[in-house]
Every structure is written in C-alpha cells, then in structure tokens.
Amino acid sequence: MSYATALRSPVPMASRAAVVSLVSRPAPQARHAASCGSCCLRGVCLPCGMSEAEINRFDELISTKRKVARGVTLYRTGERFEAIYAVRSGGFKTVGNSRHGDEKITGFHMPGEMLGLDAINSAQHGYDAVALEDSEVCVFPFAQLEAAAMKTPALQHQLFRTLSSDISRDSGLMLLLGAMNAEQRLAAFILSLSRRYQRLGFAPNRFVLRMTREEIGNYLGLTIETVSRLFSRFQREGLLGLQQRDVEIRSPDGLRNLVGN
Amino acid sequence: MSYATALRSPVPMASRAAVVSLVSRPAPQARHAASCGSCCLRGVCLPCGMSEAEINRFDELISTKRKVARGVTLYRTGERFEAIYAVRSGGFKTVGNSRHGDEKITGFHMPGEMLGLDAINSAQHGYDAVALEDSEVCVFPFAQLEAAAMKTPALQHQLFRTLSSDISRDSGLMLLLGAMNAEQRLAAFILSLSRRYQRLGFAPNRFVLRMTREEIGNYLGLTIETVSRLFSRFQREGLLGLQQRDVEIRSPDGLRNLVGN
C-alpha cells in the first residue's frame, strides 16, 4: 500500500530519489513531465496517429505523470472534471456507488487505456477510479487538450476515436450482461483480458489477474461463489490453468465456443 | 409500415408532395437539406452551444435529412461508417447480432439523440439501427463534420460532449444490468424514458412506449413474460397506469424508491 512497494508493472520505476521525494508530499501533487515520444505505449495510446513532431509538441505542452498507489483513488464521484488520464502502468477499476451503499464496478482499465472520458459531458466525475496496484497515469488537462486538438487534426481525430472506442466497449459489455449466462460472462471476460494483453504486446494466453474474484463477480453481475465455481469448472474441463491469479488459457477455442463467437 | 402512415411524432410532417415523391424511390436516396437553425431540437442536439451564425454555416455545409420508415434499417452491422445521425422524429433501436442468431438490443434512441457514434473508431458499424416507427434522421457525414470541427471550437466541444454522454449512458446501463433485479431494471427503464421525454419538453409522467414488450425485455435482459408480469404488478401497486403502450407514471417516487436513488 506504500510507495516504497516495488512496482510490478512493465514500465521501469522512476529513480529512487524521485520516489522518496514523493513520499513526503500528498499524492495529488506528485507529478512530473511525461513524454509520449519515448513511451512504449505510444502506439496504443492517445498520441497514436500523430507524427513525431506533433507528439513532441504535444508532450511539452500537455502531459504530466502521476503515481497512484494501490487502493488509492485517482478521482472521486462528484469531483469537478479537469483532465482525462491514460494508464501508463498498473491498472484501475472504475466504481459507481448507489445510494444503497453497494458499489458496482463499471470497468477495468489497463495500460494504454483512458480514464475519465465519461465526465467530459457533465463536467463532473460520475465514478471513482481506484488503482488495483501501484500505478502511474498520464494526466491530460482537458481544456488544453481541446485547444491542442483545434490545431492538430490527427489529435482531434484520435480523441474522437478514443471516445468512440469507449462506447463500443461499453455496448459490448451490455451485450455480455444482458444476454449471457454466468459461464459465458466469465469466458468473455477472460478473452477480453487476453485480447487487451495481446494489444500491449504481452502473451495472450498467460497473464495475471489484477483484480480479486469479488471484483470480477461485481463487474460481471455474479457472486464471488459463482465466479469461484466457474473457475474451478473451467480448470476441470481443461479450458484454463489457474494458480491463484495466474491464468493460463489452455483452450482459447473452447472459451470462444462458450461465448458463441 | 408505409410512408403514407401518419407520423405520430412531434415534428410536423413534410408536405404531402414531398412524401409522395419519396415513395417512388428507394429509401437511402430520400434526402434533402436539413436546417438546424429552425429545428425545435437544436437546444438538445448536435448544434447545442453554437452561435446562430455558426449554426447557419453548419447547416449549409453539412446536414441532410432522411426519412426511414418503420422497421427499416438505417445502417447495418459491417457497413462502412460514413456518417453519424441525429434522430429528428420517431425513434430507433440499435441491435447487435451474435453468431447464434439471437439479437440483443443495445439501445433505444429518441429525438435529439445521436446514432452511429460507436463506429467512428472501427470505421464500420457494429450494430443495426432500425426505426421503431416512421422516423426522420439528420445525416452528418463524419469527414465533413471533423473538418468543420477544426474551424469551430463550439462544434468540436459539442462533439466531445456528445460522445462522452453516450459513454455515461452506457455505463449507467451496465450498472442497471449488472446490479439490479428485474423489478429495478424495469423501474429504471421507465424513469429513463420519462427523463428523456422531459428533456424534449414533453410531460414526464405520460408517454407512449415506442417499443414492444419483447424489445423492452431484450434490452433489459429479461423475458417478455417477466416484463408483462412486472407491468401488471406496477399497475396493481399503483405505480403506473398502463393501457397498451400508453404509460402514466402515478408514483415517480415509488419507482425511484425501487431503483434506490
């Protein structure tokens, strides 16, 4: 839970001095300049589609980095919308909280994916964003982003695409929740993670779950017991190899078969 | 099903001559210039936030209207993405079709709401858009829209907001499908329609359902029987007055209570 905890993410940790200096300040101020130009995620993140010159200009004007320790909230429901975020390392969940006090996870966000897009319209956040592990995000103040987009067609276009892809993602999930049984939901979830790891250049059939069974169940509209039973069954049937949160997909086709496409 | 059927929507029907001329041609060509400047939806639609001068320029450059008869498909899954659409009158459903042949409704779209936003990213449509009744849409070719947005900050901003609000909508629905029981889902659905009618300037507690019980069930992840039973129960308990598709909300608070906010 502390900043001293080693980052388990693929992106190299900042120098020790920098980390130590962070500990002495409250988290929100812990920022420094980012550089998309040298980031290994630039091909799948916001600058995708921009020329090198455009990216460099973009870097200097806009983005800063910020560390978020495991369990810490990046932004909260009701907070004023200022910026959108790109996950640089680690991972996040977005959580909606109803009046009943029960929470509902609306999404998991991996490196290269954006956070906060839903708040552009209402100018305030509708969800909490919580780090699943020690993480780092790039901060893009939205007003500056809009101004930059007016001058850079590639950036405007990419912003439209990014927003659009978030809509597709959600619609897909709706399908999942509204039309699938428990087995299909979990299979679809695993396949979704697999695709997203592959997009980042990792092996698609071997990865670590960043979230608990409870979080998976919450997200999929299932109880923790159902998730656990299904994982056991998938393992018994040879679809998955499981050891805690280490997942090995043994039969991608078997999973796809369950989901139905 | 025919164009001769009177439009039941709030927007005045085009002149009879125009309607007749449409019948003789295939639907997709049935277009003529739109004019946001004189449209009663301009406050809730794409031009929202633009000055009168900007709207007029926008009109001339971009938008055309198109009629879509009940049951007719505006665009289909797999078709190349060319334009986004604003519902001008009538209503639509968007339908995803899985390989199993079963369809899943991912959204209902009322006047002033946009269609096709999810396709910007992938450049091809991921859903079918089908008219629930005789309808009219405004067609905004996306390439032209992007070009116009580069010159008009208010338009760019409104596009971002529109896309963002679609994300919020979907996330909200996810919550609905993943965390609510049948009763809560239907109550939330009715309240959502109520809010949207109110936004259009109609009475919030008296409206006509544009969709069948089956479509409602499909959308909410419930069977038609469950929807029917719940409607009967809501009526019995004095929450709703129902006569076919005519809905009267008798106890908005009762419904909100069920949903939990």
Add this chain to the structure above:
DNA sequence: CGAAATGTTGAGTAACATCAAGTTTAGTGG
C-alpha cells in the same frame, strides 16, 4: 373479417444467489 403479432397469466423448473463452513494466501508484528 381473419390471420398474425403482441400481450397476459399460470405452473413447473433451472440457474444463480444465499448461507455456511472450511482452506489457502498475504500481510503484520514480535
């Protein structure tokens, strides 16, 4: 008017939730 589509209601059933007990793993302080 008659056929097809749509909607209602009842009885039985299956899928998933709930309740409960126990095991394993991770985190903490001595």
Add this chain to the structure above:
DNA sequence: CCACTAAACTTGATGTTACTCAACATTTCG
C-alpha cells in the same frame, strides 16, 4: 523468520428469482 490475523478463495447445502413451457386474450393490419 515465524506465528498470528485478516483477507481471499473454495466447496457444499439450500432457497429464490426469473426462465421455460403452455394456454389464452387482445390488438393490429392486410
């Protein structure tokens, strides 16, 4: 480093919600 505690996970027994199947009523449309 080990013991201890809390958190996370697994598995079984039972219960409930919503689905399935079925029959029938009503409405819409040609």
